[in-house]
Amino acid sequence: MNAPLYKYGMFGDEMSLLIAFVIGIGFGFFLERAGFGSARKLVSQFYLDDMAVFKVMFSAIVTAMLGVTYLGWMGVLDVDLVYLVPTYLGPQILGGLLLGVGFVVGGYCPGTSVAALSTGRVDGMAYALGIFAGTIVYGESYTAIKDFVNAGARGALTLPEAFNLPWGVVVFAVVLVAVGGFYGATLIERRVGGAK
Amino acid sequence: MSEYEPSPGDSPYMNPYLAGVGLGLVLLAAFVLMGRGLGASGAFSSTVAWLMSVFAPAHAQASEYYQGYLSDGTHPLKAWLVFEVLGVMAGALFSGLLAGRVRLSVEKGPRVSNGPRLAAAFTGGMLMAIGAHLARGCTSGQALSGGALLNAGSWAFMLMVFVGGYATAYFMRWQWR
Amino acid sequence: MLELLTTRNNPMIDPSLHVWGWEIPVYLFLGGWVAGAMVLSGWLMHRDPGTERPSVTRLLPWVGLVLISLGMVALFLDLEHKLYVWRMYATFQPTSPMSWGGWILIGVYPVLLLAGIAGLPPALADAWAPLGTLARRLRQSDARRALVLANITFGVGLGIYTGILLSSLGARPLWASGVLGPLFLVSGLSTGAAFAHMIARDPDEQSALLRSDNLFLLTELALIALFLIGLATSGVAQAxxxxxxxxxxxxxxxxxxxxxxxxxxxxxxQSLMATRRIGHTLVAPMLVMGGGLALRFVVVAAGQASFWP
Incomplete structure (x- = not known):
């Protein structure tokens, strides 16, 4: 088997849209299961009494990372063909900050707002309208900020490349960070939640 | 329209590690099948570009930004992320119905009324949209998908999301606590 | 002047690809919905002769009148020669589904109107004496039976006609399928049942409509499979x-x-709803109705993109 299947021409664009729908169902299902259709559950991450955002996100990252790594080593998945969003350090740092602020102000991120509005959360709908408005603001000011948006281009850059470390070492480090994080998060939850 | 209060019939949320592994497997499936990760904000951009092309075609034609979504000849809504987000809606709805969590309501803390909460949600969405464009992805497209691929920019981005969130949390206590 | 270079692929011989916009799919959708509403209200009238209970059969005929009129507006907007619409009714062509359809539409109005009057609450009907008399007369068992029969007959006729209308246009191989008539009928029934159980107040009636909707949706899936298998195994053009x-x-x-x-x-x-594992929600019937509309749009658009080689 040669994966990614789409990149090896196993199916066409129309079929890829069907796959998008099915994958989206799984994505939405687990987001909602985890409680991420609820803004209060999500922002609790930032008030330290419920760290589910960190736990879910890092279990997902570790699972997918280990999967990609093993499938790559087995020669099933050609990791080089998996699309890497190019790194633009400056815009990504500012964008990340804005997203973090928007997360606590709005209560969601784009994906979780879709889960929220699908389950009837009116604030999720307001948030989605805000995304539309923000997209228009960005689209209209694109020519003015284009230089900044494209500044600091590093191309597709992975952590192992950036730090000149073997892939497996970085994977191991991420797993350690995640497991340590899970332990720490549970301790913090107990302390903050218990003191309430 | 009322604040959401869990009622006795509601299922509790799934164990976070289990949900995370499930999410990770979905993400892995996207890598294996498509050679790309998950996302969300791109679907909003496609929709905005399509709306522009319908209601202000001349303007959409002239804008370099909208042309990025319109110029490939296919219908702008026939995009991978648009169909993925349709799936997210279906999956979340189904999960929510199973757990008895679907109802018209507003998520907020005890000290705030609906109006300010909705205004804040709208503002947050705006900030997020601009941030996601600068970062070339949102929590799903960058942090989750890029994180699993050990993408350097994604990890920098993810760190900054948490920094931004924790820095703002104190000033948003009125909304949540 | 348009010079004909080849015998095909010009708009004078093969009509241009997308001559039908939103009007025809919307018209077919509304027509199917009304067909479903008529069949279901006929069925409910037959099933439950008592008129005292809160029943959707009181409301459905009036909704049907509004919907079929909206559908006619959409159809009229699509017509090239709007002034000549009356000519349709100056003739009857037994072999033309369009002619049948035109006359079915004419018959649908009085049936819906009479069914609506029969279900009027007495306080409202008696406001005008002749209306009250008519309503009482229509509720008597012989008139009732006739209304049941007329609703179901015209409903089925209307539903099948919305599908046959397309399959009678031989120019498009996607529509050259005998399954299209039943498919559109069943899709109309599921749309009608979805709407009916969405507005139903009586729990028993709602549950009956919900179960019938699930049956229609299952049948629709089977018909879609038949439709595609039938086409794929017919000729080159259909495949x-x-x-x-x-x-x-x-x-x-x-x-x-x-x-x-x-x-x-x-x-x-809705299966979870039918087995009472989850409560009744408006989302499911709205999805069914959206699916019915999407079916018309996709079949009309894809049909116009199909051609005989």
Whole structure:
């Protein structure tokens, strides 16, 4: 088997849209299961009494990372063909900050707002309208900020490349960070939640 | 329209590690099948570009930004992320119905009324949209998908999301606590 | 002047690809919905002769009148020669589904109107004495039986006609399928049942409508399979037409909007509703109705993209 299947021409664009729908169902299902259709559950991450955002996100990252790594080593998945969003350090740092602020102000991120509005959360709908408005603001000011948006281009850059470390070492480090994080998060939850 | 209060019939949320592994497997499936990760904000951009092309075609034609979504000849809504987000809606709805969590309501803390909460949600969405464009992805497209691929920019981005969130949390206590 | 260089592929011989916009799909959708509403209110009238209970049969005929009128407006907007619409009714062509359809539409109005009057609450009907007399007369058992029969007959006729209208146009291989008539009828029934159980107040009636809707959705899935298998195994042109929905440019819209969101998801939700595992929700019937509309749009658009080689 040669994966990614789409990149090896196993199916066409129309079929890829069907796959998008099915994958989206799984994505939405687990987001909602985890409680991420609820803004209060999500922002609790930032008030330290419920760290589910960190736990879910890092279990997902570790699972997918280990999967990609093993499938790559087995020669099933050609990791080089998996699309890497190019790194633009400056815009990504500012964008990340804005997203973090928007997360606590709005209560969601784009994906979780879709889960929220699908389950009837009116604030999720307001948030989605805000995304539309923000997209228009960005689209209209694109020519003015284009230089900044494209500044600091590093191309597709992975952590192992950036730090000149073997892939497996970085994977191991991420797993350690995640497991340590899970332990720490549970301790913090107990302390903050218990003191309430 | 009322604040959401869990009622006795509601299922509790799934164990976070289990949900995370499930999410990770979905993400892995996207890598294996498509050679790309998950996302969300791109679907909003496609929709905005399509709306522009319908209601202000001349303007959409002239804008370099909208042309990025319109110029490939296919219908702008026939995009991978648009169909993925349709799936997210279906999956979340189904999960929510199973757990008895679907109802018209507003998520907020005890000290705030609906109006300010909705205004804040709208503002947050705006900030997020601009941030996601600068970062070339949102929590799903960058942090989750890029994180699993050990993408350097994604990890920098993810760190900054948490920094931004924790820095703002104190000033948003009125909304949540 | 248009010079004809080849005998095909010019708008004077093969009509241009997309001459039908939103009007025809909307008209077919509304027509199917009304057909479903008529069949179901006929069935409910037959099932439950007492008129005292809160019943959707009181409301459905009036909704049907509004919907069929909106459908006629959409159809009229699509007509090239709006002034000549009366000519349709100056003749009857027994072999033309269009002619049949025109006359069925004429028959639908009085049936809906009489069914609506029969269900009027007495306080309202008696405001004008002749109306009250008529309503009482219509509720007597012989008139009732006739109304049941007329509702079901005209409902089925209207539903099949919305599908046959397309399959009678031989120019498009995607529509050259005998399954299209039943498919559109059943889709109309599921749309009608979805709307009916969405507005039903009486729990027993709601549950009956919900179960019937699930049955219609299952049947619709089977008919879609038959439709595609039938086309794919017919001739070259039909197989090519089927491939528009099986890998071609209408695949994603068809399988996601019509089958996924319009049939499978609401069927899953409504099955949980029918077994009382989850409460009644408006989302599922709305998805069914959206799926019915999407089916018309996809079949009309894809049909116009199919051609005889």
């Amino acid at each position: 090519q037409a089927a491939s528009l929905l099986l890998g071609g440019p209408y695949t994603a819209a068809f399988w996601v909007l019509v089958v996924g969101l319009g049939i499978v998801l609401p069927l899953a939700i």
